[in-house]
Amino acid sequence: MSFDKMEELIQTRKEAYLEQLFVLLRQKSISTQNLGIYECAELLKGMMEELGINTRLIETKGHPVVYGEMINHENAFTLLLYGHYDVQPPEPLEDWVSPPFEPTIREGRIFARGAGDNKGQLMAQLLGIKTYIDAFGDLPVNVKFVFEGEEENGSVNLPAFVEENKELLKADVVFTADGSSHNSGSPLILLGVRGMVAIELNAKGSDWDNHSGNTGNILPNPVWKLIDLLQTMRDRDGKVLIKGFYDHIRKPSEQEKELLRSLPYDAENIGEKIGYPSLTMDGETYYRKLTMEPTFNICGMESGYAGEGIKTIIPSTATLKMDIRLVVDQDPIDIFNKVYQHVEEHAPEVEVKFLGSMHPSRTSADLDIVKVVTEAVHQAYQKEPLIQPSLGGSLPDYVWTKILGAPSIIVPYANFDQRNHSPNENIELDYFFNGIKSICHVIHSLGEFSKNS
């Protein structure tokens, strides 16, 4: 009963574990097209039951959550594992080397839609549980499983699901295996995400486009209306001028600053990846701006005619889309209200539309449980993990930190170049098996920690 046994089991069961994963990968489950969702949920439920997990489907307003439990110890810690069984559409099909729903091994990788995002990582969690039990005889903690079917659709029903099932889902820590490892190959620990509020601004001039000769200087131009408004919202240095926009922002702790400083950074390499060779900022600034500061981004704008040549009109409408990334403890609804209020004051005729939002999340790197998980990952990989206090992007991580009220830790099991959402999505075999080891180590360490708390 030991980690040696665990290693041995993984070695001898490789083929069987891969076959388990392949069964799941062969089942389509495209959430945006509602293709194979129920079939996949039922399949997953069956596989979990075979592993001895008490499993059921819980309906939501959208696709069902596959919920499972292994509750053995009244006084032990409870670990909640989150993942998703839905996948992105596979198009464009012609760019796949092997068919997206026929998993194929090439060059040490499993190619299939969902290999990295998220079926491969989800299956590593499940097979890790099985391996641990077979190696150690029993789980030292309680484990709950939440696998949703709408992550690729924005997890629209997850907040309500967590809200309605708070008691059922109660846990000491939430652990997610999703996303990509760090470029450098080091294991990565993510302790939060930026939030977001998406807003549309619409300005109107006349009821239809008019000839700019016959109405130039007579009709108001909706583009100028938006430009006049936007310059009241942000100065030329990029500072947001909306009253209270920066209220509630949690300053990074000394430890978080230290973590940001320790992250590997290669400006040239990043610049190449994002098509911006002129990237010159230093690493500390880069990670601070990316993870600890809100954005005020315009992601779309349209008015009149902007094609070849010129159309001499005064446009009747102008539309602007913004996605504003938020950091803890900014509240998306509060920020939306402040933008709304600002527009009311400066350009009341401009329409403000709410397009969607997500709360930011952050789990303190100071928590003992974070240190325990970090150390477990360290042992699993025999390599010190990088700890990033926040992702630049947005995930529904706040359902755990804010609604459920539990610390949340994200450890991506997939390789950096997993090509999720793209053709030839893949997971490296080593990364898949390392994932299995990771969850074993995490469970073991949490068990020890649980005993001693």
Add this chain to the structure above:
Amino acid sequence: MSFDKMEELIQTRKEAYLEQLFVLLRQKSISTQNLGIYECAELLKGMMEELGINTRLIETKGHPVVYGEMINHENAFTLLLYGHYDVQPPEPLEDWVSPPFEPTIREGRIFARGAGDNKGQLMAQLLGIKTYIDAFGDLPVNVKFVFEGEEENGSVNLPAFVEENKELLKADVVFTADGSSHNSGSPLILLGVRGMVAIELNAKGSDWDNHSGNTGNILPNPVWKLIDLLQTMRDRDGKVLIKGFYDHIRKPSEQEKELLRSLPYDAENIGEKIGYPSLTMDGETYYRKLTMEPTFNICGMESGYAGEGIKTIIPSTATLKMDIRLVVDQDPIDIFNKVYQHVEEHAPEVEVKFLGSMHPSRTSADLDIVKVVTEAVHQAYQKEPLIQPSLGGSLPDYVWTKILGAPSIIVPYANFDQRNHSPNENIELDYFFNGIKSICHVIHSLGEFSKNS
């Protein structure tokens, strides 16, 4: 030999004159599609020769000019008549009550593509010449005819044509029958147009669109670049801040101001026509802003994704199109250079593209020859003409005032609701015959004036 004779001739020849017009209307001549252009030019040449006009086609880099002359008097005035034989495409065909190239009379109007714009008005000029000769025995002035075949294509080759044929085209006054009469039904005299310069601004961020979560605060946003630039170009009251933009603007004379004050104005009616019921400015302001002041209009803008929902990206490019209307004596090239210089100073990374231009034009209302024409039109219509010192829109009128160096007068013969460029284009029969009378009166008065000068 008198105006009574002229009236009698028009009355008895109505059917014959209409048949002449119909022959021209039946011949397609769509310049943008190069359909029937040469056929129409040859047809027109033949009709002019039958009227005794010495006619030939003069090639340009585009479609030929039909040029004609009746030079009888060494010392008399020379009148140049300008018009165009090309038409707009007739689409959408299903909206025409009768086919666009089969002229049909209904409700006192001739319906056909080109009925108002410009074959009906051009033919009224020619038939007016014939009528005058038959009523009075001889023309008291020399007449030159320039009918181009590219007006609906922006008169792209007209400036070069006039430049290269200055000696041939030499004239004391240029007279154009084009456009629509005033809403009120009064005859209208136009003494100039606004010019225009069309400009495109392009800003760039990274080489491709990037995920706004992974690059928010890291990549520059091209829309913000344009907004930051635009606010250095114009203040919130609409005043243009580009150095020297307002240089060279000719102040309206006392007489021009008086003319603007005398123009009929009905804010409610105009507001309805342009889809802007909130139009409240007074008439003097309206006409001053529309004809005596430059614009700084944005006619198109596009960046990222502005469709349904949201696409969370940092766009890689942003495009803005401007058409800046100009008044005498602003020079479009000078204004373009000033915009270019301004961008060089404030945002050198933004690309400035020249998309096209047209000079403004103005003929002084103080000239005796303008008074003579005005009085002649008054007599023809038995109604005092409205004199508008400038059109809000742009026409290549500067080829006469600036290149040829002659005063230029525009008198629209077509009814206000001629629907030019649209389905069911038409000219009222009365307006067509009044056009014939107008040119007779203008020729007669110019003859008298010529004798006395």
